[in-house]
Amino acid sequence: MTGNEQMRLKMWKPTGLALAAIAATAAVALAVPSAMAQRDPAYAAARAAGQIGEQPDGYLGFASPPTPAIRALVQDLNIKRKAAYTERAQATGSTVEQFAFTSGCNLIANTKPGEKYQAPDGRWLTRDDSPPVRNASCP
Amino acid sequence: MNITKTGARRLAKTARKLAVLIGAAALTGCVQIETPDKPIEINLNINIRQEVVYRLDGDAKKLIEQNSEIF
Numbered sequence: 595m596t597g598n599e600q601m602r603l604k605m606w607k608p609t610g611l612a613l614a615a616i617a618a619t620a621a622v623a624l625a626v627p628s629a630m631a632q633r634d635p636a637y638a639a640a641r642a643a644g645q646i647g648e649q650p651d652g653y654l655g656f657a658s659p660p661t662p663a664i665r666a667l668v669q670d671l672n673i674k675r676k677a678a679y680t681e682r683a684q685a686t687g688s689t690v691e692q693f694a695f696t697s698g699c700n701l702i703a704n705t706k707p708g709e710k711y712q713a714p715d716g717r718w719l720t721r722d723d724s725p726p727v728r729n730a731s732c733p
Numbered sequence: 734m735n736i737t738k739t740g741a742r743r744l745a746k747t748a749r750k751l752a753v754l755i756g757a758a759a760l761t762g763c764v765q766i767e768t769p770d771k772p773i774e775i776n777l778n779i780n781i782r783q784e785v786v787y788r789l790d791g792d793a794k795k796l797i798e799q800n801s802e803i804f
Contacts, residue, residue: 696789
């Protein structure tokens, strides 16, 4: 090994570490948003406040006019939901609408008291201790 | 002569019967067209849908459990 090569190695080591650190940060940044979505304080707050709620079609909707941030958050979640419904619909030999609707039945059933959900007639209702108003086709 | 007269009478009788039958058929045809079957169709749709929903329910529950970050 010549002195020149040693110098190069010494020079590169810190840069390599820095690059690895940047890569690790990027990986975490990429992985975290999907796992964080549920714990996103803005989403949880908007849900608890009844600004957003579950629709019978399996997607999230706005019970009252949303802020741009909440709108973007809900749109992002709905796109991810549609991708998941599409994948499961193909696997079960059903249509995306059928799978999304069945999920909607469950998601409305899963709402907690105080949260909003949309009744089959389009009204936004607040969930209480009684069973939610759902489509007659729901199991 | 007698034979031909009877034959003519028979023919006339058959023709009358046919006319009555055709008239009756035409009448029943009209009645059938008037009955709408829309409510039956809607019921069938709901049944098919409910069947599909029941079939997919387990899969939907699993999806929601396994992807809690988007639900």
